[in-house]
Amino acid sequence: MTRPSRRRAERFGRGAEFIAAWYLRLKGFGILHRRYRNPGGEIDLIARRGKLIIFVEVKARADTRDAAEAITPRQQRRIRRAGEIFLAAAPELVALNSRFDAVLVAPWRLPVHI
Numbered sequence: 001m002t003r004p005s006r007r008r009a010e011r012f013g014r015g016a017e018f019i020a021a022w023y024l025r026l027k028g029f030g031i032l033h034r035r036y037r038n039p040g041g042e043i044d045l046i047a048r049r050g051k052l053i054i055f056v057e058v059k060a061r062a063d064t065r066d067a068a069e070a071i072t073p074r075q076q077r078r079i080r081r082a083g084e085i086f087l088a089a090a091p092e093l094v095a096l097n098s099r100f101d102a103v104l105v106a107p108w109r110l111p112v113h114i
Contacts, residue, residue, distance in 0.1 A: 016060030017044055020103035023111040029054070033086075040085040041078035045103075053096045055083040060105040064112045067104035076100060 021031050029047035036043045045056040057079055059067035079100055087094050104112040 012060055013058075016105040017058045019105050020056065020058040020111055021045055021047075023103060023113065024054075024056070027113065036082070036086065038082055038085045038089075040081035040083075043079055043082050043086070046083075046086065048093075048096070051096050053087075053093055053098045054101045055079050055086075055098065057100070057102045058105065059102060062106060064104040064106045064109065067106060067112075068102070068114070071102055 017034060021034065024045065024047050025031065027049070029049045031045060031047050032053075033043070033046040036046055043055050044058040045054075047054050047056060057071055057075060059070045061067040061070060083098060083100070087098065102114050104114070
């Protein structure tokens with residue numbers, strides 16, 4: 001059985017992903033996938049605007065500095081690998097420019113998209 005603190009963290013993370021998706025939509029992105037999983041790893045959000053597709057890691061912490069520091073090189077490699085697998089399975093998107101982005105979420109602050 002999951003502990004209450006684990007459930008609370010899961011709700012906090014899902015809420016941060018909802019906020020990040022909303023924020024990206026306001027910036028003109030369409031959300032293609034949420035919590036996309038493949039053998040390469042998991043991508044929190046995959047979004048597209050015009051000829052750009054972004055693979056987004058969402059981090060929620062007490063402040064945005066802590067959120068930014070929580071994105072490790074290992075996570076970046078995992079997301080890149082998962083993004084490559086995603087694009088290989090979607091040949092119509094291969095010609096788009098792609099990049100790794102992050103959306104940092106902290107309570108009572110606007111999200112930070114980097």
